[in-house]
Amino acid sequence: MRKTLSLALVATAVAAAAISGASAMATPDTGTATPDSLRWGPCPHKAESQNADAPRLECATLDVPLDYRKPDGRQIEIAVSRLASKDPSKRRGVLLTNPGGPGGSGVDYPALLAGAGLPKDVLDSYDVIGFDPRGVGRSTPVTCDLTPQQQARGNFPPYAHTAADVAKEAPYARTIAEQCATSRTAWMLPYTTTANTARDMDQIRAALGEPKASFLGASYGSYLGAVYTTLFPERSDRIVLDSNMGPGGYDLENFRLLGRGMEDRFPDFAAHAAAHPEYGLGTTPKQVTAKFFELAKRLDAEPVGGIDGTLFRGVTFDRLYAEGLIPQLAKEWQALDQGKPLPTPPPISENFLASHFYVTCGDSPWPGKVRDYQRNAAIDRLKYPMLGGTTGNIKPCAYWPDNRVEPPVQIGDRGPSNVLMMQNERDPGTPLVGAMQLRRAFGDRATMVTADQGGHGVYPFGRNTCANNTVTAFLTNGQRPAKDLACAAQPNKSVEPNK
Numbered sequence: 001m002r003k004t005l006s007l008a009l010v011a012t013a014v015a016a017a018a019i020s021g022a023s024a025m026a027t028p029d030t031g032t033a034t035p036d037s038l039r040w041g042p043c044p045h046k047a048e049s050q051n052a053d054a055p056r057l058e059c060a061t062l063d064v065p066l067d068y069r070k071p072d073g074r075q076i077e078i079a080v081s082r083l084a085s086k087d088p089s090k091r092r093g094v095l096l097t098n099p100g101g102p103g104g105s106g107v108d109y110p111a112l113l114a115g116a117g118l119p120k121d122v123l124d125s126y127d128v129i130g131f132d133p134r135g136v137g138r139s140t141p142v143t144c145d146l147t148p149q150q151q152a153r154g155n156f157p158p159y160a161h162t163a164a165d166v167a168k169e170a171p172y173a174r175t176i177a178e179q180c181a182t183s184r185t186a187w188m189l190p191y192t193t194t195a196n197t198a199r200d201m202d203q204i205r206a207a208l209g210e211p212k213a214s215f216l217g218a219s220y221g222s223y224l225g226a227v228y229t230t231l232f233p234e235r236s237d238r239i240v241l242d243s244n245m246g247p248g249g250y251d252l253e254n255f256r257l258l259g260r261g262m263e264d265r266f267p268d269f270a271a272h273a274a275a276h277p278e279y280g281l282g283t284t285p286k287q288v289t290a291k292f293f294e295l296a297k298r299l300d301a302e303p304v305g306g307i308d309g310t311l312f313r314g315v316t317f318d319r320l321y322a323e324g325l326i327p328q329l330a331k332e333w334q335a336l337d338q339g340k341p342l343p344t345p346p347p348i349s350e351n352f353l354a355s356h357f358y359v360t361c362g363d364s365p366w367p368g369k370v371r372d373y374q375r376n377a378a379i380d381r382l383k384y385p386m387l388g389g390t391t392g393n394i395k396p397c398a399y400w401p402d403n404r405v406e407p408p409v410q411i412g413d414r415g416p417s418n419v420l421m422m423q424n425e426r427d428p429g430t431p432l433v434g435a436m437q438l439r440r441a442f443g444d445r446a447t448m449v450t451a452d453q454g455g456h457g458v459y460p461f462g463r464n465t466c467a468n469n470t471v472t473a474f475l476t477n478g479q480r481p482a483k484d485l486a487c488a489a490q491p492n493k494s495v496e497p498n499k
Helices: 002-009 109-115 120-125 148-153 163-182 186-191 194-207 220-231 252-274 285-301 309-319 323-337 350-363 370-383 432-445 465-477
Strands: 058-065 075-083 093-098 126-131 213-218 236-242 419-426 446-454 485-487
Touching (some): 075 194, 093 120, 093 194, 093 220, 109 126, 126 194, 148 350, 163 350, 163 370, 186 350, 194 350, 220 236, 236 465, 252 285, 252 323, 252 370, 252 432, 285 309, 285 323, 419 465, 432 446, 465 485
Parallel strands (some): 093 126, 093 213, 236 419, 419 446, 446 485
Antiparallel strands (some): 058 075, 075 126
């Protein structure tokens, strides 16, 4: 599961207003629509999770407006799943979920959560609801007509060592944007946004016949939940945001922060590698860090089995998401250091990448000048030398069509105090500094729990019982810390990566 969260956020080549003041939203909330009730049946494909709860997963589809300003206009489909409470006497409502992305499928997520250890008290308290966001998977999907070569590139631009490298990447970024804008699903382009996915969530709530919905979302799902509870504060029950993006979501600032996340998390890996001299990567964290830059430079000049410096940085970043992947990363470094190729990873799905571009580029405007990215790359190479040349480089969003129908949702402090934020201190994908920005934006609406551990994802995948128990208490009985809470580090255990 951690691997899924990792790719949902990054996809490296390796691997509105319901209340006044929400923002200057021209779009009405979903109270204007009348969703049909859901008709549950067997899911058309087997859930990824091999656990006893997977067969209990039920599926349905829901028609929602493409454009919520025209609720009776063109409709699209949203695929929905349900893991129903086994104990109706304890059931208190529905828990909508999202695993991250944007671009990640969510219909299997309830079964995956159950298999990963979502406590029985939570499973009894809720019907756990998953869904494929608009544009994704079994919902009405989007495409950018990406070629296999473009899919192999993923959504990480090459590491820009110079201003010329940024200029060299610009035509490729423009090509991807133009393909998305002229694809057979370009009619969905202006409407495939986080705000509209939040409105779809409220349609799901209404179709379930529930006055309120609780929510558990990780990574990009934290931003989706923040937008939902901003647009629909009075319909939000208990909102858990895990591994938090900043209040702007997956915007330019957040993408650049990935460089900071790499620097925050890398010392954990360096300490592990130094403690295991059999890897041959160094016997001190300083030596392991030097090995990183040595390998990156060497692979930039002479790739090994298709792994160049950019992909080496991406592989390293990707594996830092989960504690259980750190030994694997050390072995991969060892292989590359010895000139041995790594196994070829499965290709990233075209729909994943396309929907990722639709949302990240459609949610908010990005600078449109090459010189802006040349400046960003120069700054970030100095601040975050491990990854900054990539996160500062130009992306297709620079050339996205200017056809947005509404401004980004402004996360603020209006609404009930019903948000619990969970955050690892050394999260590479959603760094603590961004989570702190979201915490400040929420004001008294939120309480934040930080865990002294690394990796991406706290609940229920992490090992910190202080953090996990806090979420369980909030979801089951509404208890939330009176003020922000710092959970101390717990003894390191042998953790296998979740499948």
